[in-house]
Amino acid sequence: MVPLHDVILVTMNYRLNAFGFIYFGANEPRIPPNIGLQDQLFALKWVHENIQMFGGDPNSVTIFGESAGSMSISAHLLSPLSKGLFKRAILQSGTVYIDHDLDTLITDSWKLYNTRLLLITVKSEPFAYAQTKTCSKSEDVLECMQNLTTKEILDGLDNRVVAFTFTVGDTLLPYEPSKILAKGLYDNSVDLLLGVENNEASMFMNAIDPIAFDYFSPKPISFREATNFLERIFDSKSIDYFRELYFGTETNNSDYLRAQLERAYSDLLFVCPTYIFGHQYASNLGTKGGKVYAYFHTQRPKAYLSFFNEWMGTFHSSDIPYVFGLPLIKSGYSQKDISLSREMMKIWTHFAENGEPPMAGETKWKPFQEKMSAMVLNIDDWGKTETERVEFCRKEWDYLYPHVSKKRNQSSSF
Numbered sequence: 001m002v003p004l005h006d007v008i009l010v011t012m013n014y015r016l017n018a019f020g021f022i023y024f025g026a027n028e029p030r031i032p033p034n035i036g037l038q039d040q041l042f043a044l045k046w047v048h049e050n051i052q053m054f055g056g057d058p059n060s061v062t063i064f065g066e067s068a069g070s071m072s073i074s075a076h077l078l079s080p081l082s083k084g085l086f087k088r089a090i091l092q093s094g095t096v097y098i099d100h101d102l103d104t105l106i107t108d109s110w111k112l113y114n115t116r117l118l119l120i121t122v123k124s125e126p127f128a129y130a131q132t133k134t135c136s137k138s139e140d141v142l143e144c145m146q147n148l149t150t151k152e153i154l155d156g157l158d159n160r161v162v163a164f165t166f167t168v169g170d171t172l173l174p175y176e177p178s179k180i181l182a183k184g185l186y187d188n189s190v191d192l193l194l195g196v197e198n199n200e201a202s203m204f205m206n207a208i209d210p211i212a213f214d215y216f217s218p219k220p221i222s223f224r225e226a227t228n229f230l231e232r233i234f235d236s237k238s239i240d241y242f243r244e245l246y247f248g249t250e251t252n253n254s255d256y257l258r259a260q261l262e263r264a265y266s267d268l269l270f271v272c273p274t275y276i277f278g279h280q281y282a283s284n285l286g287t288k289g290g291k292v293y294a295y296f297h298t299q300r301p302k303a304y305l306s307f308f309n310e311w312m313g314t315f316h317s318s319d320i321p322y323v324f325g326l327p328l329i330k331s332g333y334s335q336k337d338i339s340l341s342r343e344m345m346k347i348w349t350h351f352a353e354n355g356e357p358p359m360a361g362e363t364k365w366k367p368f369q370e371k372m373s374a375m376v377l378n379i380d381d382w383g384k385t386e387t388e389r390v391e392f393c394r395k396e397w398d399y400l401y402p403h404v405s406k407k408r409n410q411s412s413s414f
Helices: 017-021 035-054 068-078 102-123 125-132 138-146 150-156 177-183 200-207 223-231 236-246 254-283 335-354 388-403
Strands: 062-066 088-092 191-197 292-297 374-377
Touching: 017 035, 017 150, 035 068, 062 068, 062 335, 068 088, 068 177, 068 254, 088 254, 088 335, 177 254, 191 254, 191 335, 200 254, 223 236, 223 254, 236 254, 236 388, 254 292, 254 388, 292 388, 335 374
Parallel strands: 062 088, 088 191, 191 292, 292 374
Antiparallel strands: none
């Protein structure tokens, strides 16, 4: 990206997992909320104050990230503390809406951390004293953590459960994201480019069933099994609705059922949270605010074709090699991959400089304010737009999230 375009690229690190996002409530001032986001905020301030020394413009900063990085950026878009620190943002597969019920998740994550930290302290022989403690109070858990090594804490946390959870109610994220967006309580001058992969969730589906969703050779699944899998995503009260929505008439076409299950999980985790965030963000921008543009990435890197089964498609993080130009310097990629990588680097940098993407062939990108559609990022479909998936999310969003199964948070693995 940097050698081909006139940009300065800055990367940052921030604390993760229990070290960045553990929180025990307002009564425990020793553990402030959103430490990981505060790390990012500090880095943004540093860039704003110092980028001119590297030839950059502090008034023309674009932040971009993928997955957890994208979620973080969406939080900064809504944060009063981040206002004025960047001019544009690019969200790649993720927003704060991935955590569909922040209040519930905050409480659940607190309990989960308490339980897990108790287990690892009990398992750690040097800290036998912890076996006599309940670790049910935040100060007890903090003492347990302070007497454990980093490795012991990481080994004790269950990596199959989503632990990356923001906290609502502090100075950085004072209100629920939905309220901030609905009331327009954010900097509406920031331009936004956001998008997703066609098959976002395929790499996470083995958390539901490692055999039926094996990366290399998945076993066939029946309609009954598919319905049971669907109940792992949505609650049983609404299963008839979602079975009809995603499967239609009963069928035992295993490939079709697997693909539709993947789509349901992708809609829930990434596709709809991303597009709906863009839609709601755009709704308060008006004529003088920033612009919102969307993409839909569908080209699978050739380097993945010989490794992962075809059913996995263009999965989560498939855009990263293209954005950073890997097809231009690494073997295993096709000429089409090289072409798409050049185009995507041009899109990212042109947007950073001008606030809008360049033409895709003969097609001009239309902002979300004018039309809810996404530009397809695939050399074979260059200049085409995706409307069905975006409209699906707009239509189904209000019913989709209230019926998420609680089992989902117990089996996620990203």
